[in-house]
Amino acid sequence: MRLNVSAWAIRRPLAPLVLFMVLLVLGLASFRSFAVTRLPNVDVPVVSVTVTESGAAPAELQGQVTWRVEDAVAGVPGAKHITSTITSLGPCARRA
Structure with missing residues (x-):
């Protein structure tokens, strides 16, 4: 059946x-x-550091700034991944 x-x-x-x-x-x-809350308390485990230096070449920024910042951030407890992006502002993109 x-x-x-x-x-x-x-x-x-x-x-x-x-x-x-x-x-x-x-x-x-x-x-x-x-x-349910409109704005929940969310802790996103991301830290963003922005360093600007006008007129500097990317190789200069990497050697003088980026490595020092990465070494300082590496000492933060719980930091697992550290990435860096270096961009150069051309003469037309600089702000006065």
Whole structure:
């Protein structure tokens, strides 16, 4: 004998409706018990350090600034990955 749930639910609609209502009430009760805040306190484990020096070449920045900053940040407890990006501002991009 094959179990045909949809045919059974069409013939006897009371059980699926009661099940739906029970699930609806449980879902609403669960939703109301959630603690939802608009601005949750999230600690993102990222530190960003920006160092600018106009007129310096990237090799200069790497040797004089980046390595020193990386060494200082490496001493921070919990620091796992340290990455650096060096960009040079051309003469047209400099601000007065």
